[in-house]
Amino acid sequence: MIRAGRLNWLEIVGGTIALSLVVVALFAPVIAPHDPTRAVAQTFGDPGPPSLAFPCGTDQLGRDVLSRLIYGARVSLIVGLSAMAVAMTVGVAAGLCAGFFGGWTEMVLMRLTDVMLTLPGLLLAMAFVAILRPSLLTILLVISLVSWTGVARVVRAETLSMTNRDFVLAARALGASAGRLMIRHVMPNIMPTVVVMAALSTSGTLLLDAGLSFLGLGVPPPTPSWGRMVEESQIYFRTAPWLAFFPGLAILYAVLGFNLLGYGFLRRRNPQ
Amino acid sequence: MLHYLIKRIAFGALVLLGASLITFCIAFVIPADPAVAIAGVKADPHTLATIRTQLGLDRPLYIQYVRYVWRALHGDLGRSYARRQSVTGLIVARFPATAALAVSAMALSLILGTLGGLVAGAYRGRALDNLLLIASLILVSIPVFWLGTMFLVGAAAHFRWLPLGGFDGMRSLLMPSLALALGSAGYYSRILQANLAEVVGQDYIRAARAKGLSPVRVMLRHALANAILPLVTLAGLDFAGLLSGVVLTETVFNWPGLGRLAFEAVFNLDIPLIMGTVLFSAFLIVAANLVVDLLYAWLDPRTHLA
Secondary structure, three states: OOOOOOOOHHHHHHHHHHHHHHHHHHOHHHHOOOOOOOOOOOOOOOOEOOOOOOOOOEOOOOOEHHHHHHHHHHHHHHHHHHHHHHHHHHHHHHHHHHHHHOHHHHHHHHHHHHHHHHOOHHHHHHHHHHHHOOOHHHHHHHHHHHHHHHHHHHHHHHHHHHHOOHHHHHHHHOOOOHHHHHHHHHHHHHHHHHHHHHHHHHHHHHHHHHHHHHOOOOOOOOOOOHHHHHHHHHHHOOOOOHHHHHHHHHHHHHHHHHHHHHHHHHHHHOOO | OHHHHHHHHHHHHHHHHHHHHHHHHHHHHOOOOHHHHHHOOOOOHHHHHHHHHHHOOOOOHHHHHHHHHHHHHOOOOOEOOOOOOEHHHHHHHHHHHHHHHHHHHHHHHHHHHHHHHHHHHHOOOOHHHHHHHHHHHHHHHOOHHHHHHHHHHHHHHOOOOOOOOOOOHHHHHHHHHHHHHHHHHHHHHHHHHHHHHHHHOOHHHHHHHHOOOOHHHHHHHHHHHHHOHHHHHHHHHHHHHHHOOOHHHHHHOOOOOHHHHHHHHHHOOOHHHHHHHHHHHHHHHHHHHHHHHHHHHHHOOOHHHO
């Protein structure tokens, strides 16, 4: 398992960022100064610049951008984390089975990942979301669908390196079932890799979700989403550049947090 | 070597066949009726039936699939419903813009990534290495569509000579390719740094140092040559990805490439065009995989013997 002990600076910074996002998402109604879906500023169809009352400005409909950013953390985190969880579960299960059973199971599963990895992820996700109509659930599932294959590949390789180790052979000789061998003996030893991949793939799912939102294939309005906020601000890039600036910064902040965490875990495994 | 080559090509063909099967399935999850998409909602049943017969939609699925693969092998990917042109023709027409962007983005990311990785490798464990680590992590975390938008903001305010969109000569390439390149440059520099760290501990490097070669020469001539190998694989596959179109960047910069084409196809639920662009990307990836494998076997003779 992962050795407890002193956290490295990458883990501290990344963990703080991730934690702050969770807090903001959980307590959005308390933290947000305004209702994210209602016009709170006088507007004549123009976005308002940042001011003391509205630190991130107001959008073309007079809504407070800061409040929308705070609420936007909810959708991003829900989609990013649950898509990661689904992709990790499927990927780890597929990789474990392929590496452990070998033979036909491995053949079928690994050729499937080969095929999936040749298909363009974003394009495939776009097509599926457009067909199935964007909703929280479809977006989440589609993102997991294009994200599990990389995990499966790595987990298979790690499992292969474990199955012939003495401790696994010993457990097998004692009559442990396949399920028990996989879960009790192989799993704990590939856990460090799984944790690294979980953190890194969260940054992947967050970016994919933001990209889909930017293309108009995210969670439908009026739910605030960072990607769509960047998209909606495109036509104002001359007159109101802050409108695109803040939501993009929010995406960067979240993705960076999970990347830092992933690299932190990685460094803990093999300190250079 | 020939045996290896044949094995790789056969494997690639098999993967491509699988990809074609998945693309073919896309057509059948789409609720839109192709006949209605072509003739319009007001068409009479007789017209619709004629179109279905013409397209072979009344045949059993496996026959439709075999016909689809057979035609695809001859370069015929069907006709776009929305644009009423051949899908292959549309892809060919959009390819130059995407290829120009792909080449310049790839060149930029390799140059920047190698520089970053080399410097980080040379200053391993010191402040500069950590600084470069943070910089590259930020680069890989930036959403490309936002970076592109920020470039547009900057260009509109300060660099009036830069075109704000479209594909029109070298100057128009600068912003989109830089936006694309920075993320992968960050990634490449990390990979290179890690590989350098591994290589530097090996005996032949110590031998080169012991010979009295300068540190710069050891780094560039001896360490880099081996450490850069894994980048060949990564860059090769990324290049295929770039060549198949970059939807987000092309959207921001209004770039007339394959990414925009695919985006429009998805929005119109233009089935042949969606299938065509997906299959074309899969083809590029498989081809790139093959080229990379062969290149690798040539650069590092140990690989295909194993």
